[in-house]
Amino acid sequence: GAGVSQSPRYKVAKRGQDVALRCDPISGHVSLFWYQQALGQGPEFLTYFQNEAQLDKSGLPSDRFFAERPEGSVSTLKIQRTQQEDSAVYLCASSSGQGARYLYGYTFGSGTRLTVV
Amino acid sequence: AQTVTQSQPEMSVQEAETVTLSCTYDTSENNYYLFWYKQPPSRQMILVIRQEAYKQQNATENRFSVNFQKAAKSFSLKISDSQLGDTAMYFCAFTGKNTDKLIFGTGTRLQVFP
Numbered sequence: 539g540a541g542v543s544q545s546p547r548y549k550v551a552k553r554g555q556d557v558a559l560r561c562d563p564i565s566g567h568v569s570l571f572w573y574q575q576a577l578g579q580g581p582e583f584l585t586y587f588q589n590e591a592q593l594d595k596s597g598l599p600s601d602r603f604f605a606e607r608p609e610g611s612v613s614t615l616k617i618q619r620t621q622q623e624d625s626a627v628y629l630c631a632s633s634s635g636q637g638a639r640y641l642y643g644y645t646f647g648s649g650t651r652l653t654v655v
Numbered sequence: 656a657q658t659v660t661q662s663q664p665e666m667s668v669q670e671a672e673t674v675t676l677s678c679t680y681d682t683s684e685n686n687y688y689l690f691w692y693k694q695p696p697s698r699q700m701i702l703v704i705r706q707e708a709y710k711q712q713n714a715t716e717n718r719f720s721v722n723f724q725k726a727a728k729s730f731s732l733k734i735s736d737s738q739l740g741d742t743a744m745y746f747c748a749f750t751g752k753n754t755d756k757l758i759f760g761t762g763t764r765l766q767v768f769p
Contacts, residue, residue, distance in 0.1 A: 579762070593755070629700065636755070647699065
């Protein structure tokens with residue numbers, strides 16, 4: 539596609555519910571990142587994929603957070619047993635490679651706003 | 656660990672005037688990249704300008720320019736001839752050869768008044 543697509547745009551979950559957030563990167567982009575942006579804060583790194591390999595998951599806040607990218611394209615971020623502190627915007631970004639990130643930055647989606655009630 | 660600090664939570668400027676947003680960072684790397692991103696209410700991060708640390712010349716993109724002071728680890732953004740459409744959150748970000756991810760500051764909310 540022309541850009542990074544994320545769905546749903548908004549998600550309201552009851553505390554304890556499981557949620558799945560989807561990211562469709564730009565076609566051919568090998569690198570994919572997930573960020574969490576709390577209200578009034580800058581995005582914070584969650585995890586990074588190169589193709590289907592999850593190379594860095596150091597930012598995932600707990601074992602309730604899980605991300606996958608089984609075929610090296612679409613990625614899903616899953617949050618189990620959601621809690622109120624999980625309320626945030628979840629941003630996905632992709633790039634065609636390390637060199638491209640340095641030259642062009644990252645292409646971001648518009649995010650999913652998750653509200654846990 | 657790398658950190659990025661934006662000390663101005665909010666700034667305002669009148670249309671057509673110039674405004675400067677501040678950013679400082681900390682890193683032990685010598686080869687790295689700095690970015691300014693704009694985030695309008697649509698939430699999508701839009702790249703405004705980038706700077707390579709090994710280039711001494713300050714980057715410029717139309718009305719946007721940076722003042723990159725490597726020794727001071729400072730990377731400020733100057734917006735000239737401000738327009739109403741510049742109203743947004745602005746984030747300073749860092750990435751390095753040893754840091755695949757982008758590290759963001761906390762952002763500056765810029766309001767341009769007519």
